[in-house]
Amino acid sequence: MENILKVNNLTKKYGSLTAVKDLSFTIEKGNVYGILGPNGSGKSTTLGIVLNVVNRTSGNFSWFNGNVSTHEALKRVGAIIERPNFYPYMTASQNLKLVCKIKNVSENKIEEKLELVGLLDRKDSKFRSYSLGMKQRLAIASALLNDPEILILDEPTNGLDPQGIHQIREIIKKIAAQGTTILLASHLLDEVEKVCSHVIILRKGEKLYAGSVDGMLASYGFFELKSKQPEKLINILEKHGDFSEIKFANGLITAILKAELNAEELNKYLFNKGVILSHLVKRKESLEEQFLALTKKQSN
């Protein structure tokens, strides 16, 4: 597998504060990565370092197997960090022309990319007249001008209204579907869950987990059950042996699995024991639940 970015033991200190601590991870081609973590966990600092705008304290990183210098590598990368930064007195297409010059690519993709983000009809308006959502979309168009091998997005939906968030997500999905590698930093878990195949979880600058979303917690999922005889049901479940924990709240029984068990088998088993279910759902933990479990586990 081709490595796009490899980060080794990266550390960044701001005075006495350690923003990023001994961080290592690898970004491989073709995957969609999420960097997750609460505010101030070092996501933006990490991205700032690999994007050449923040100086590292120690450690190193290499783009594209280390064959090119960072600024040459960045010409093959599309990135948006925090707020969209453009020249306010220039129009959208003038701004994009400038980016083309910097990235050393031809200008014939400008219209196509503006079309993709739905700004073609506003291409001759000055950047300062744009709404935040439009600015963010322009930033995405700008990041895509060179058909990048990896797209880096730092909190792309921050501060947007629901409609804007939806538009940005649709665009990201469209890009992901084209096979572009994406690195998405966010504190919004559902955002990451919807598009990412891999996650890197940070807390206070330290890596808690890096790997596939599915492998985050080795879990077998859980059942949500309802019945008219809850006490009897709980009793039976406790004797079953495949469950690690059984919770009962608001008439809903949650039974967490510690071994593989499918819903049909459980239903048949309970029916034979004389319990009739009115509700049976087998679920995997959502990313949010996994994330909270993981951060809780680490802090204990």
Add this chain to the structure above:
Amino acid sequence: MIRLLQIEFIKLWNNRASKILIVSYFVLLCCIALISVIKFPFGKGILLADLGIFNFPYIWHFNTFIAAFFKLFLAIVIVSMMANEYSNKTIKQNLIDGLSKKEFVLSKFLTVSIFSLVSTIFVFIVSLILGLKYSDYNEISIIFSDLEFLLAFFVKLLGFFSFCLFLGIFVKKSAFALGFLVLWLIFEQFMYGILGWKFTSWETAQSIKNVFPMESMQNLIKEPSRRLDAVQELGNQIGTNLSYDYHVHWYQILIVLVWTMVFVYASYALLEKRDL
């Protein structure tokens, strides 16, 4: 190199304020020609042009001296083109888009070099035309003597603009950077005063002051009016000798070039060191 200039050109030319200032600057340079029609109301009126200020090779000295005052216009443009990159945070975006820090500083420096070069060419053409019209001497060898004033003019602008670039990066706010420029001018005089008053003789203080950046730029082209025959005569009548060393010296050019390098390198080093 062309690419870096194109990048800077897009940034500057699409900014209305910069465009107006740049255009006015070059229009003002051409306006030096208007000095020729200034008339003093003595008797029948003496045309300034008749005083011999447009004589070759004196005109090279005179015009470069006058033209250098207009550099303040471009100073505003240059300081703000640097400081705006910070306030708009576009410097961050430029770097993320794949411009290296070296290229960033180089694109700015190339732009000010072009400004200096075009200004010099402008002054050359305007002076040549004025001289051909009004000069009393028109031999080729006289016309093209003393051209070192043009070189000095170029170096003076280059040094000054590089200083402006550095201030723009250093202070990050255009208004404050311009204020800092004025402050620095005062600081140099202040240092000179302190040195001469407390520590060294006034002569030593003067020679130390001569290597300060602003003073060294000032020294490149000295005030020209004392060279005029009319002024010299006036001096003789009241009994003062006004002769002075008005030539451009290689070491003066060297000092300014060294400062230019220091400013450009310091801008780069500052950018390299800072987290954006």
